């Protein structure tokens with residue numbers, strides 16, 4: 001199994017009811033899994049825990065055979081660099097790098113050197129080819145979002161985690177970009193866990209999970 005999450009419990013304040021109350025899920029190689037749930041239900045928190053960016057009170061996350069708990073900060077960072085592509089809800093583009101440099105950033109971190117042709121073909125597919133010399137602050141929200149998607153896809157990670165990756169796009173662009181994300185994941189044999197508020201988009205996944213009151217339902 002590519003991703004195996006077991007019994008995750010998470011609370012932000014000790015006395016509060018947990019945000020996640022024993023969440024388990026699996027994502028196989030080549031599988032597309034959609035995660036829905038109302039705002040504040042803990043979807044981003046769960047993705048951050050899976051990426052090793054947030055800790056949990058109990059439970060385990062195993063990615064490609066590696067148990068996050070058995071790794072230190074450096075080990076988790078290395079796993080993120082080599083195996084995980086993350087599209088953050090808030091994009092997290094690097095402000096001092098232009099779109100082209102942001103696009104290739106993750107691939108470079110993973111020790112790859114993507115060719116100009118590869119980069120431009122992805123930029124074209126994402127509809128941002130004309131904006132590659134712009135810096136994040138010069139890009140619209142939707143353009144930034146597509147750079148963030150490209151940055152995650154570029155190194156062809158084994159596991160893609162995407163947090164409302166089309167939340168800032170109009171319906172037509174959102175459709176196209178979501179299709180591209182799924183196609184690229186399938187083509188690369190990656191597993192994709194994607195958060196979305198759109199039922200129509202979620203329906204395109206192989207499986208749908210719904211997070212409510214700290215628990216997941218199929």
Ligand SMILES: Nc1ncnc2c1ncn2[C@@H]1O[C@H](COP(=O)(O)OP(=O)(O)OP(=O)(O)O)[C@@H](O)[C@H]1O
Nearest residue numbers: 012013019037038039040041042043044045046089
């Ligand atoms: N660092 C934090 N400290 C305290 N509470 C937090 C923190 N991060 C998130 N929360 C709380 O945890 C809950 C889940 O937040 P999360 O961002 O995971 O929700 P979400 O399902 O991604 O929502 P949305 O659809 O709006 O993005 C929220 O009630 C939020 O206020």
Ligand SMILES: [Mg+2]
Nearest residue numbers: 043044089163
């Ligand atoms: Mg969120």
